[in-house]
Amino acid sequence: MKLHTISINNLKRRKAKMAFLTIGLMVGIATIVTLVTLTRSMSSDIERQMDEFGANILVTPRSNGLSMNYGGISLGGVAFDQREIREEDLVKIKTITNHKNISAISPKVLGGIQINSHDVLLVGVNFESEMKMKQWWKVFGTEPKGEHELLLGSDASRVLNVSPGDSLDIKGEAFRVAGVLDQTGSQDDALVFASLPKAQRLLGKEGKISMVEVAALCSGCPIGDMVTQIAEKLPDAKVSAIQQVVEGRLKALDQFKRFSYAMAAVVVFIGSLIVFVTMMGSVNERTTEIGVFRAIGFRKSHIMRIILLEAALVSLLAGFLGYAVGMGGAKLALPFMAESKNAHLIWDSSVAFGSIGLALTLGLLASLYPALHASKMDPTEALRAL
Amino acid sequence: MALIEIKNVKKQYASGDDVVEALRGVDITIEAGEFITIMGQSGSGKSTLLSVLGGMNHPTTGDVEMAGVRLYQLPGEKLADFRAQNLGFVFQSFHLIPYLTARENVMLPLAIVTMSTAAKKSAARQALERVGLGAKLDRLPNQLSGGEQERVAIARAIVNTPHILLADEPTGNLDSKTSDEVMALFRELNAAGQTVVMVTHNPDNGAYADRTIHLRDGIVVGS
Numbered sequence: 001m002k003l004h005t006i007s008i009n010n011l012k013r014r015k016a017k018m019a020f021l022t023i024g025l026m027v028g029i030a031t032i033v034t035l036v037t038l039t040r041s042m043s044s045d046i047e048r049q050m051d052e053f054g055a056n057i058l059v060t061p062r063s064n065g066l067s068m069n070y071g072g073i074s075l076g077g078v079a080f081d082q083r084e085i086r087e088e089d090l091v092k093i094k095t096i097t098n099h100k101n102i103s104a105i106s107p108k109v110l111g112g113i114q115i116n117s118h119d120v121l122l123v124g125v126n127f128e129s130e131m132k133m134k135q136w137w138k139v140f141g142t143e144p145k146g147e148h149e150l151l152l153g154s155d156a157s158r159v160l161n162v163s164p165g166d167s168l169d170i171k172g173e174a175f176r177v178a179g180v181l182d183q184t185g186s187q188d189d190a191l192v193f194a195s196l197p198k199a200q201r202l203l204g205k206e207g208k209i210s211m212v213e214v215a216a217l218c219s220g221c222p223i224g225d226m227v228t229q230i231a232e233k234l235p236d237a238k239v240s241a242i243q244q245v246v247e248g249r250l251k252a253l254d255q256f257k258r259f260s261y262a263m264a265a266v267v268v269f270i271g272s273l274i275v276f277v278t279m280m281g282s283v284n285e286r287t288t289e290i291g292v293f294r295a296i297g298f299r300k301s302h303i304m305r306i307i308l309l310e311a312a313l314v315s316l317l318a319g320f321l322g323y324a325v326g327m328g329g330a331k332l333a334l335p336f337m338a339e340s341k342n343a344h345l346i347w348d349s350s351v352a353f354g355s356i357g358l359a360l361t362l363g364l365l366a367s368l369y370p371a372l373h374a375s376k377m378d379p380t381e382a383l384r385a386l
Numbered sequence: 387m388a389l390i391e392i393k394n395v396k397k398q399y400a401s402g403d404d405v406v407e408a409l410r411g412v413d414i415t416i417e418a419g420e421f422i423t424i425m426g427q428s429g430s431g432k433s434t435l436l437s438v439l440g441g442m443n444h445p446t447t448g449d450v451e452m453a454g455v456r457l458y459q460l461p462g463e464k465l466a467d468f469r470a471q472n473l474g475f476v477f478q479s480f481h482l483i484p485y486l487t488a489r490e491n492v493m494l495p496l497a498i499v500t501m502s503t504a505a506k507k508s509a510a511r512q513a514l515e516r517v518g519l520g521a522k523l524d525r526l527p528n529q530l531s532g533g534e535q536e537r538v539a540i541a542r543a544i545v546n547t548p549h550i551l552l553a554d555e556p557t558g559n560l561d562s563k564t565s566d567e568v569m570a571l572f573r574e575l576n577a578a579g580q581t582v583v584m585v586t587h588n589p590d591n592g593a594y595a596d597r598t599i600h601l602r603d604g605i606v607v608g609s
Contacts, residue, residue, distance in 0.1 A: 001493035001506055006486070013485035292481045295442060296495045296542070297470020299463045379442045 003302060007309040014282070018314055021278045025318035026325060028264075028271025029359045033326025034333065035260035036351060041334055043253055045343035057227060059093075059212035061085055062238045085209040085237050093214065096229035098222060104129045104215040109196060111203035111210075115170055118159055122170075123191050124199020127151070133215050137188075140164055141179035144195065149178040151193040160192075171202055212237075268362065275366035279311060283374040294379035307371035308364060315363025319356035326355065389549065389581055390416040390439065395448030397434050397604075408434040409445070410604035416583065418549075421576040423592050424585045426601035432585045433554060435601065439583060440473055440552050441465050453549055470498060474543030476553040480535045482527040482542075488514060488534075489523040492541045499546070513541035517571060533564035540571060544580065551575065553584040557591060569594045 011018050090107055093099075109124040127144050131137065141164025144151050150168060152160065157180040162168060166177045175194070183189060200206045216226055223241050231239040283290070290303055331345050397409040408431045416422055426432045437443035438450060441457045450457045453472060460468060474495075482491045492510040499506075514520055517537040527535055536556060543551055553572070557565035565588070573594045576582050584591065592598040600608040 001490055001497045001503070001510075003497055005490065006483070006494075006497065009485045009490070288481055289483055292475075292477070292483070293494075294466065295440065295469065295475050295477075297466050297468075297473075298498055299466045301463075302498055380437045 003305050004309055007306050007313065010286075010306075011310055011313060017278060017282065021275060021314050022318045022321065024274030024278070025271045025315060025359055025363060026322040028268045028362070029319055029322025029355050030326035030329060031267040032264040032358065033323050033351060033355050034329040035264050037327060037330035037346060037348075038333055038337055039253070039257045039260050040348070040351075041330065041343060041346045042256070042338050044346055045338045046253060056223065056242045057214040057216055057230065057239060058242060059085065059214065059230060059234060059237045059239050061210070062236055085212065085234065087207045087209055089234055089237075090209065090212065092233040093212070093230055096226060096233060098216075098226045098229060101222070101226060102214060102216045104133045106130050106133050106213040106215070107196060107209045107211075108213070109200050109203060109205050109208060109210045111199070111205065113170065113192075113202060115168055115192065116160055120156055120160070120192050121190065122199055122202060123193050124196040124203070125193055126196050127193075130193070133213065134188075137184065138182035139179040140182065141177070144178040144193070147195050147198045148173070148175050149195075150175045152177055152180050153189040153191045153193075154181055154183045155189040156192050173202075268358075272362050272366040275311070275315075275363055276370065279307070279367045279370040280373070282310075283307065283370045286374070287377065290374050290377050291379045291381075294377065300375035303375040303377075304371045307374050308367055311363045311367035311371070312360060315359045316356065318363065319359030322359060323352050323355040388415045389418040389420075389453060390414070390583075391449075391451040392435075392439065393449045393451070395435075395438055395445040395450065397431070397438060397443065398446045407604055409438070412448070412601075412604070412606055414599060414606065414609075416581065418581055419576070419579055420597060421573070421582045421595045422584070423595040423598045424583065424601060425587060425589070425592060425598055427587070429603075430601040431604040432601050434604075436552055436554055436583070436585045440475060441469050470495060470546070472549045474546065474548035474551045476536075476539050476543045476551065476556045478555040478558045480527070480532075480539045480559075482535055482538055484527050487524045487526055488519060488530065488538045488541075491527070491538055492545050494542060495546045509545055510541070513545040514538070516544070516575075517541045531564075532560055533567060536560060536564070536568050537571065540568070540575075544575065550581045550583060553582065555586055556584065557586065557588060565591075 085107075087107065090105060093105055094102065096102075106126060106129045111122055112119055113122040114120075131143060139151065152162065157163065157177070160168065162177045162180075164177055164179050168175045168177060181188060194202070200208065214226075214230070216223065227239050227241050231237070293303055293306075327345070327347070334343055334345055392412055392414040395409055395412045396407070399406045399408055410431075412431075412435060424432045424435060434443065438445050441450075441452075441460075444458055449459075452468075455468065457465060457468065483494065486494070489507065489510045492513050493506050496506045496509060511520065511523065514523060514537075517540050519534060519537050519541065522530065522534065525534075527538070530538065536559075540556075543553075551572075556572070557568055560568060569591055572582055572584065576596075582595075584595070586592070597609060599606055
């Protein structure tokens with residue numbers, strides 16, 4: 001016979017009451033686990049989407065421009081002192097402090113060219129990094145592999161009247177149209193994509209880069225710092241961040257997070273209240289019992305240990321069940337809440353330990369006053385008979 | 387030297403705007419090995435006197451000395467420790483813990499004592515055998531008759547071999563036959579050297595005691 005024998009036997013006897021107490025606390029913990037896991041999973045899903053979303057830092061050559069206005073009428077502008085990005089400068093981007101946040105670097109060379117008597121914009125790209133960055137591209141045909149293969153925007157293919165598998169002649173060189181892009185609604189529809197080295201040669205811009213797109217965005221990435229770091233490495237380039245879309249999505253998620261935490265706080269408060277009321281009721285029901293304990297020499301601390309041990313056992317069980325139910329709830333809710341279909345649930349041990357720890361803390365805190373109340377019971381009053 | 391000395395104990399309660407004097411200057415001396423019954427009508431202060439004697443009810447004035455220890459001078463939780471080591475209680479309604487077996491109920495006072503579980507079990511078995519319940523160790527209180535529950539309560543009170551056994555109307559809820567059996571058990575324990583102080587309103591129980599103290603309106607009117 002130890003003090004814990006009393007606690008455990010009491011829990012066994014008052015099964016219904018203890019089940020109610022466990023469920024009360026479990027619902028609170030499960031709600032927190034569900035909301036935390038959902039927001040984290042959704043956050044991760046958005047981060048993943050962001051990584052796939054494309055460029056969010058744009059590196060262009062620096063130039064000084066002069067706009068000419070007279071009497072409020074724009075007379076156009078001129079760009080002078082045009083500088084260029086050299087291909088060998090690209091490696092410097094990978095040496096910035098936050099280089100681990102860079103998921104893809106896509107250099108491009110641009111220039112006008114005539115194909116079949118049509119003026120088109122030729123873009124030289126590294127197809128591998130370009131396809132990684134623009135995962136929304138849907139290619140009819142195949143992705144270009146060699147130097148003599150092209151990828152055409154939908155409008156460009158219509159104007160040039162070619163389909164995948166057809167040939168095109170550019171500056172006397174024969175190219176095969178490997179693929180045609182589905183309509184994107186962007187400037188990409190009008191472009192002709194070739195491999196970077198080939199385009200550089202066709203445009204007479206060997207070793208030169210017109211612009212670089214850097215994909216680095218994720219919710220935790222310090223984009224501002226990265227822009228500064230790249231600008232320091234490439235003093236002749238203009239580095240700017242494209243953040244607005246992502247910021248909007250992050251803001252929406254942040255609002256959902258705050259709402260979730262507020263809701264979780266309310267549920268936890270109610271759960272704690274249930275624990276408090278049930279434990280207080282239990283203590284009052286056990287007045288005689290506590291009177292007997294005190295009469296036979298139990299100290300106040302012994303009474304507190306009995307009550308708090310009961311609370312701890314119930315809370316631990318509620319914590320375990322709350323985590324399991326919460327994760328189950330999150331798994332069921334995630335497909336309805338997440339933006340993408342392949343969002344996956346994040347299993348995090350810190351959430352497991354956190355939920356059990358939280359249940360224990362809440363259970364003990366809510367039982368502290370009932371335990372104190374029990375320990376301070378006057379044994380004479382408690383027994384009444386004496 | 388007397389085992390218990392109650393010196394000019396007064397106990398007042400506030401009841402609304404009134405002050406009730408439950409004990410109005412009680413002086414009693416009890417020797418070791420005595421069997422004392424305290425008798426009196428309802429409201430005479432006998433239960434209050436027992437609770438003061440049991441270290442559970444601070445007297446308004448006066449002193450209680452037990453085995454050389456002035457009970458109400460003990461600091462902090464030392465009074466609880468004193469109860470655990472020196473006193474055994476038998477309550478009118480038995481007050482067994484319903485979710486513990488007979489043996490576990492008897493082991494209750496040992497839950498806060500440092501000794502092996504085997505030794506605790508052995509002590510509980512011996513106490514239950516002493517009250518004739520050696521065969522019903524694992525019964526829950528609701529599986530025992532009133533007399534058997536009383537016996538478990540007595541076994542619980544004697545398991546830690548207390549100096550004094552305090553009993554409050556132990557036969558109050560029992561029929562006359564079972565009452566006689568329980569009183570015979572108290573007598574038997576006393577014969578083995580156990581000091582017993584019992585509050586009762588049943589004059590027949592006085593026949594088992596060495597001495598009966600009569601209380602009326604909070605004062606001793608006869609001994």
